[in-house]
Amino acid sequence: MAKANKVVTKLSDKLVKVGDSFNFYMYDNGYMVDVGGKDSNDDWKTVKIVCHTQEELIALVTEAINMERDS
16 A cells, blocks of 8 residues: 655755745645755755645745755
């Protein structure tokens, strides 16, 4: 049986550093945040997280702003 993936709700679930930009997209039924950065192995990753509410979106943007930046 296939193992279920862990639900990602925070950038820090996947990244330890973020790049200098991020995008968010507005859809009819929610939002998506697209952020690039480095993981714990110092590998570059792109994380895309779906948000169902404005509060979830604001929480992710706030988290991205407050994370260490990859320079």
